[in-house]
């Protein structure tokens with residue numbers, strides 16, 4: 404198996420276990436997804452492309468909004484099969500197995516999103532292909548909103564919400580996904596801590612000119628359900644960051 408396949412297929416192997424974790428994960432449901440949602444201006448014409456959509460949980464949340472269409476792709480056949488099954492009744496959603504190198508569309512999107520997918524790129528060339536794909540799939544004026552592993556995060560080897568991050572090499576990070584109650588490890592993944600320069604360079608090469616970084620904070624509901632002490636380190640150490648690029652017309 405090629406190196407790229409091995410790394411990016413981590414979630415295909417986890418399959419249902421990963422989908423089950425995401426469904427109840429406070430970080431995805433009260434930090435990542437709501438924040439991306441607030442950055443989208445919904446209208447009945449809005450088209451959203453979710454790159455590395457996993458089992459389609461994020462797009463399923465968007466079915467409650469006014470949208471024209473929701474499209475997700477992921478390289479994991481297992482997760483796409485789950486996405487199709489779970490989104491059967493949502494006629495505006497469609498999913499396919501694909502990669503940024505292979506994906507093409509004639510219907511351009513208003514937004515492209517990706518939630519913790521870019522850090523699973525194997526190298527900067529692979530990272531660039533995500534930005535190229537997003538740029539080619541967006542309408543002029545459209546935005547690519549990504550949640551990534553924060554290039555500036557340094558609080559390794561300590562529990563942050565229900566995650567623990569361990570630095571393996573200069574850029575390689577091992578993530579332990581923990582159960583909320585006992586903080587026991589459920590599964591692990593390996594990602595790359597790309598620098599801001601890596602992300603900005605990849606975006607620029609793809610054609611994006613306007614870009615900015617944003618912090619994340621949990622929703623009030625997330626704070627109420629899990630409590631301030633659960634979120635404290637996450638708010639202080641910011642393990643994740645939003646990177647937003649807009650396809651400007653000039």
Ligand SMILES: C[S@@+](CC[C@H](N)C(=O)[O-])C[C@H]1O[C@@H](n2cnc3c(N)ncnc32)[C@H](O)[C@@H]1O
Pocket residue numbers: 411412414415425431454455456457458460461476477478479482501502503517518519520523524
């Ligand atoms: C951490 S999971 C995030 C999934 C989903 N975005 C979510 O919110 O739960 C990373 C996802 O990226 C997908 N992925 C990684 N590399 C990919 C690539 N080159 N092309 C398409 N999908 C990829 C994986 O299969 C996996 O589903």
